[in-house]
Amino acid sequence: MSDKDPALRANAPRLQLHVPEPLFRPGDTPDFSGIKVPAAGSAPRPDTSAPAVDTHPLTTNLVRVLDEQHRAVGPWDPKLDADTLRKILKDMVTVRVFDDRMYRSQRQGKTSFYMKCTGEEAIATATAAALDRDDMHFPTYRQQGLLVARGYPLASMMNQIYSNKGDPLKGRQLPIMYSDKAHGFFSISGNLGTQFPQAVGWAMAAAIKGDSRICMGWIGDGATAEGDFHSALTFAAVYNVPVILAVVNNQWAISSFSGIAGAERATFAQRAVGYGVAGLRVDGNDALAVYAAVQWSAERARTNAGPTLIEFFTYRAEGHSTSDDPSGYRPIDEAKAWPLGDPIERLKAHLLALDEWDEKRHSALTAEADATVRAAQKESEKLGILPQQGKDNVGSMFDDVYSDVPWHIAEQRDAALAEGRD
């Protein structure tokens, strides 16, 4: 035997397992002054055809456009016109109102489940503004903003949430697991991470066919630990795929903070570096920064310059879902202490600073969003709420397992229908 004699390390220290802990637990006073927030405008903007390696400094930095005086500054300023800014603002407000109404609906027993994206509204809505209408998304359950921004009917979303007669998914999916081909919104999966490499596959197909549409895949910070994350990055790098891969780092995965996904050691944007993929770390509560980063990545993809991984740094301001109570694992006021602020307030302040907005218009916008959402809700609830479902059209639950109904499923359908008549 050649190896060294273990006796030689008699004085070696005991090995230790490090188990990451979040900064604060219930009862603590959250204090994020330790979080380094780079100044808006300070991050350089490489050429979209730059080698991936040139983006490395950006993976530990933070692309920010809106400064403390609510001005858009620096090389990443996408220089959007006021109409576009107002459209993003409106979408964000609508999403927030929608979330609140549907959360309430769940609490009222009208459905089984709901998930908000409070505090993260800028990410999906500004992304939608930055891409083309026919680009494709493989979203998670926190990108409802994509559907809202793309004009998918709010009532259709609600119909899905209620699993009612108008539900495009025929009552088959858990609430918020939307899917709509016409709006380039791929079916949300309950299985975390699965959509990420699927997005790469879609973009591979686009490249194989010489298309010009690109694709964007989405994942949460927690879900980056799944093997599917690795598949996505590996295939994207190998085939130089025209895809944008977005990690929404809202710092929580149910009760686990992002350190449990590795955030103590590296940013999620840094993962890109390891694969030779371009990486950007972006203030996710800054709609302009979101827009700019997506625009940059889209141009890169469309010119065959390669994939980009964007980490949107944000904070999950509310519970994971209606099944979750975050006061069990973090201070209740942590969201308020979060230094990157509220995306709606920040964009509003920017428009105000530009003199393209005023409080009256803002109130009107909120009122309008409220009215729109209520109208949609009324329309949707006419088609039913969850507790009334599951009795009609029982036979439909046997459709679409296959293109045709094979004999064994037909037999089961007959049995289910007979059972219904019992």
Next chain:
Amino acid sequence: MSDKDPALRANAPRLQLHVPEPLFRPGDTPDFSGIKVPAAGSAPRPDTSAPAVDTHPLTTNLVRVLDEQHRAVGPWDPKLDADTLRKILKDMVTVRVFDDRMYRSQRQGKTSFYMKCTGEEAIATATAAALDRDDMHFPTYRQQGLLVARGYPLASMMNQIYSNKGDPLKGRQLPIMYSDKAHGFFSISGNLGTQFPQAVGWAMAAAIKGDSRICMGWIGDGATAEGDFHSALTFAAVYNVPVILAVVNNQWAISSFSGIAGAERATFAQRAVGYGVAGLRVDGNDALAVYAAVQWSAERARTNAGPTLIEFFTYRAEGHSTSDDPSGYRPIDEAKAWPLGDPIERLKAHLLALDEWDEKRHSALTAEADATVRAAQKESEKLGILPQQGKDNVGSMFDDVYSDVPWHIAEQRDAALAEGRD
């Protein structure tokens, strides 16, 4: 709908799928002059407690100790005594002789399968010399050198290869899928990549128990694409695990070159960076560099300073296995053109340069290795070769599925034994 109008990109280029191709195919004349080989001694050696980020420059560089004049140079020189060098040389020669004999055995129909590690011998043997005897390995099928270096009986290896009466694995495993607890060599899996996060788990357990033994996981360049690679790096980073994770980049995965695993875009060592894990890229054909890198990583692990990912850059000089004929996908003479040379020749030249070796001793060493291997083979073949197996002890194939034999397996055993008597 907010997104931009697709019509605006009427002149966008067609997207393209990039499919990586190796530099040379059969018929081409291999010319590796394009491969940048950093000078020996040029890579800096950070402190073993340095933050992972400090190793980033090392992930695109190459740790090399043996220079063109066969001297050991630079900060990574482990300053080994001549006995240790000769031990490594002997192990390498033994492995190569062993491989040749067993390859022949397979060709003679004495067993079903064999895999050589020709050209990669330095990696396992120098690693064994650098670790402590009781450290643990989770190897792949190309680390036979660990067993040889640790003094596992060659005849036992052969018994496994022949699935004969002396086979410690009772004829259950494909040849070369060794396993031996006493030699800290975990059961080789036929399922690529699975062992990599298992190694992390072993080291987590060592940390949980306050042990001082560390663990090393092994994987091939091709297999890094498996999700298990990602699990290993993620868990290692999250819990700051005392583990060394080695990627043996021999540039081929059966017929696929390393570009199909992402090597065109980044080195495998660079992957480490993305997780906040220390990364080293090492000349795998330089036994001293291998030793030095493992020694560095071991010290890091043992002092709770964190995990390390080492990429050993080497070249698979022969076919993937006895089932493979590489002339179908790469030039036959590619191995000879490979610039990093042969690890045995390089260490021999170093010892010669040190005046600690001569041609006569080398011939004697080779002859001795040959005799040892032949003697082991004779001993092993007394216990049988594969074509004679599978008839005796049929009942044993029903053991060890569970700790006890449950009734249904006992019934099956009875049936199998009855069948044997038919």
Next chain:
Amino acid sequence: MPTMNMIQALNDAHKVAMRADNDIVVFGEDIGFFGGVFRVTEGLQKEFGKTRVFDAPISEGGIVATAVGMAAYGIKPVIEIQFADYIYPGYDQIVSEVAKMRYRTAGEWPMPMVIRTPYGGGIFGGQTHSQSPESLFTHIAGLKVVIPSTPHDAKGLLLAAIEDPDPVIFFEPKRIYNGPFDGHHDRPVTPWTKHPASDVPEGHYTVPLGKAAVVRKGHALTVLAYGTMVHVALAAVEEQGLDAEVIDLRTLVPLDIATIKRSVEKTGRCLIAQEAPRTSGFAAELSALVQERCFYHLEAPVERVTGWDTPYPHAYEWAYFPGPKRLKRALEKVMAD
């Protein structure tokens, strides 16, 4: 004896085991500080510390893989997969590694570990919080598969599983975590307190693996069930006024074939109830076994009552679940033939 629901009983089993054996470690998604989304691991981190009870990254493959490494080291992992629907990313490690390790190392590296996971529908969880994938594990030699149906059995079986030298996949019927469920979803929920098997002994005891329980004696037919379906079956035979013998399998692998055989030979009729989809579900194996071993005693075909060969549809949960009506029809069929 304290009265416990199934969650409390499982929690207690962890505590009893961990107090007795320092080498037991518990990890999984959200199971540490928070105590798990179903609260089964509540308080464990506080009592046993962060290096024995900790949150894991969202990587079922990584969770199982690191558990393999730990078992190889010699400590005993008891891991949680948050929902059985999410076990598939860990399936390769379970099938290729956990199940085969003892065998392929000729006994040198057994893999004692427990993989706990809540399974089954009835909580409006939709397709990805309702699955019953047990048959996919019963096909894999080397795994034991255990499913409790009461707090008493949950604690005793979990302790037995933790002490077992082989890897155990431990499926927890989430619909009955908080109370037995007779399948009448439109009636008020019964809490466990009303059920005798909520009397859970303090401290250590085990319910042996591989032993079924005859939970109702009878002569007219045999009903084989496990998990939630035990309670649904009991209610159904009661409502039908049948003199049925109901067997709670408790362990699917290794199966208690002797108890099954004895019963079917007596009754001559057999109904098997499973919540999982029909085709290639474990009920198929049971049906084949009963037919092979009791053929000449059978007075009617062995019947299966199962979930459908579709994903578990959110709004149609109760049309999917094999409830009282489906059982009633099947019972009538078995008795009529």
Next chain:
Amino acid sequence: MPTMNMIQALNDAHKVAMRADNDIVVFGEDIGFFGGVFRVTEGLQKEFGKTRVFDAPISEGGIVATAVGMAAYGIKPVIEIQFADYIYPGYDQIVSEVAKMRYRTAGEWPMPMVIRTPYGGGIFGGQTHSQSPESLFTHIAGLKVVIPSTPHDAKGLLLAAIEDPDPVIFFEPKRIYNGPFDGHHDRPVTPWTKHPASDVPEGHYTVPLGKAAVVRKGHALTVLAYGTMVHVALAAVEEQGLDAEVIDLRTLVPLDIATIKRSVEKTGRCLIAQEAPRTSGFAAELSALVQERCFYHLEAPVERVTGWDTPYPHAYEWAYFPGPKRLKRALEKVMAD
């Protein structure tokens, strides 16, 4: 008609399909320049170019996942998993995504694709090159499962699978790639050229999914088999001189129940042969179905002849494989009862 072995027939099916449909892409490990470790994709990259036929990273999960994305885009992936033993890292994507996508999107995103993979033992491949995991896919609603047993069927079934609107798991019995195998491993290998089903029509034809083939007519008993076991079963009944009807299932899901029922009602006896481990194998489902549907015609218990509930042991390959002796005993049992 050209004479082909199964590899050539499968290769030809790819070519016929890809010439007719530009949207078919083929990828997998080592399948590009090299043409696959079993050479099924030989020459495809040369003919169809690198963007339609290419090597994939060693990531079965990534291969299936990107195929899902491609099918969502609207092109048709035909992918290879190098050995069925390595399909598990892709199991989550297959079970959770491929199988359920049409359903969960209410038909908007069907997942037409073919996942080809060699399976089964008999080549001294050891535990990880010999597995028969088909039953793990038959339990998953939404998947079709196809297994050819001859060159003729291999081409026709693969073409049908590629044209099918649903995802198909296409298991290729690797032991009979180069010739039919009667189970007598100690006798010389027969090449396909001697077998009538090696006559493979040129160009396009399909063998429909969901249709079994009665490969031998008979009255004394019915033998159900697929893949390699079809040939072993045929040889065994021949050697026993039994008037057996042998049915090659060809498609496990959806199953051709009508053909099975018709035969068992005629013969009154049924033997099922599978190479996979016994417990919860597909033979269990077949046994349950036959028993449920033909109970009053059965003169003896339905028998299963299977692989053992152990991993596939390298040296004991022939003690594991359900060969002539095991079949003989089972046949005798079915006939004696």
